[in-house]
Amino acid sequence: MARIKPQALLQQSKKKKAPRSISIPTIALYSVVTVVMVFFLFATYRHWSQRSIIQTEEGTSNFQVEEDFSDSKKTDIPRYAVFNTSKGLITVELFKEGSPEVVDEFIDACQKGHFKGMLFQRVVKHFVIQGGDSDNHAVIEDWTSREKHYNQLEKRLKHEAFMLGTSNTKHEKEGFDIFITTAPIPDLNAKLNVFGRVIKGEDIVQEIEEVDTDEHYRPKSRIGIIDVTLKQKI
Incomplete structure (x- = not known):
């Protein structure tokens, strides 16, 4: 049986310990998933923020309409x-x-x-x-x-x-x-x-x-x- 030379053993050891490189398709997939998650979180935040603002404005508008209606008789005549x-x-x-x-x-x-x-x-x-x-x-x-x-x-x-x-x-x-x-x-x-x-x-x-x-x-x-x-x- 032939003996393996020390230099060849060292090269084989380096090859086994070296980290495996991540492929380009994998990087692209992770990037797409990250972008989708960020967009989803932003859309959700924007939806609930706008809904809260609309509810506040509707409440204020209803109050103003009722107040204006109650005072309409008072403002018919110029002062x-x-x-x-x-x-x-x-x-x-x-x-x-x-x-x-x-x-x-x-x-x-x-x-x-x-x-x-x-x-x-x-x-x-x-x-x-x-x-x-x-x-x-x-x-x-x-x-x-x-x-x-x-x-x-x-x-x-x-x-x-x-x-x-x-x-x-x-x-x-x-x-x-x-x-x-x-x-x-x-x-x-x-x-x-x-x-x-x-x-x-x-x-x-x-x-x-x-x-x-x-x-x-x-x-x-x-x-x-x-x-x-x-x-x-x-």
């Missing part, structure tokens, strides 16, 4: 009117509870575009500014005729400045005129139907009040209302 004038914006809070018929008439006039292009035809410093299509200024003449006596009247005023009102006369023929007071007027109830209060833009009212006028309190330059926007809230 504010924004006068866009040639001098700037004047925001008025409407007194629906105190003057429901006048407010309804005012809202109807706004929706018909009655105030678009309306001029302020009378401006009396420390009293009122008047806007309207009519040239009837009986209220203005009555107030100004007693201008010198106002300082002697009692201080128990019924109304403050920056109140919005309209004349007591019917508006079918002359249209809906408006007055914004620029000072407290003791007998305002007898002259106007007050249906609102300026809550923003008092400086614009005062700027209009300071324009130059003729002897009949008519502004020498054209100042008017561009349009009126009705709002539920501001």
